[in-house]
Amino acid sequence: MNETLETPVVAEAPAEPSYWKETRQPIYSAAVVLPFLIAYEVGLLLLRSDEINGGDAILLNLGGPIVRWLGLGAGSASMIALGAFFIGAQIHRKGSWKLKPQLLASIFFESLVYAVVLFMLLGYIVQYLPHSSAVNVPRPELAEERVARKSPPRRTTDETAAPASKPRSGNRPTLREFVLYCGAGVYEELVFRVILLGLLSLVFNKLFHMESAYAAVWSVVTGAIIFSGFHHIGGEPFFIGIFLQRVFAGLYFAAIYYNRSFGVAAASHAMYDILIGLNQWTRG
Secondary structure (H helix, E strand, O other), rough: OOOOOOOOOOOOOOOOOOHHOOOOHHHHHHHHHHHHHHHHHHHHHHHHHOOOEEHHHHHHHHHHHHHHHHHOHHHHHHHHHHHHHHHHHHHHHHHOOOHHHHHHHHHHHHHHHHHHHHHHHHHHHHHHHHHHHHOOOOOOHHHOOOEEEEEOOOOOOOOOOOOOOOOOOOOOHHHHHHHHHHHHHHHHHHHHHHHHHHHHHHHHHOOOOOOOHHHHHHHHHHHHHHHHHOOOOOOOOHHHHHHHHHHHHHHHHHHHHHHOHHHHHHHHHHHHHHEEEEEHHHHH
């Protein structure tokens, strides 16, 4: 009796996804921005501040009427928009809802590295920009310090939030400013990277019939210019040096957003603003 010897088939274990791929999951973005979001929302509540970051103000005015129509407070518009983005993106990616603490810690460190690199780059570049000596950069004003009056929850009108005055040059930033920096990292990245770049890409691709790569490049450049110009709405003096710094920052954060994730871009943005504020505080 002849027996046929067959080589047993050993199933190979599926390869573990790389750090760069796995941390692009929206669930990691939600986790990495959560501390900054809590610091911003709870900070404003404890400080009883009626000022909010400019990105938050945009979402408040755009989404406030819809949220009120649903019977909710207008002040929750930004939180709802952010939550809807995370949930929708995670469902679309069909990713795991589990988090690995070591990966999350690595994302925070990665974001800090990006923030430090931008801080150093702008510190070097600014000396070659026009009017740099006149504005004494870097300062918190060069970070995302565009703030606006927050509408009381009881208000039923749809008035655009009016800009608040920014701190006087040379003063140390207060706790309120650091709270606003945390909000800038989250909400301005949502507005100017996720929403604005998505809309611009759609316009360049569908309306101007550009290839996806060219549409992306034009979207990033146009979005950076709009991002920079936004900070001068409301009466902030225009200096070409400051404007170009913010354009560069917009390009930088867009590169992080496209190549890494929204969470890494938002955390890097918030950490960069905080670094600028700490630098001003130590020099004040």
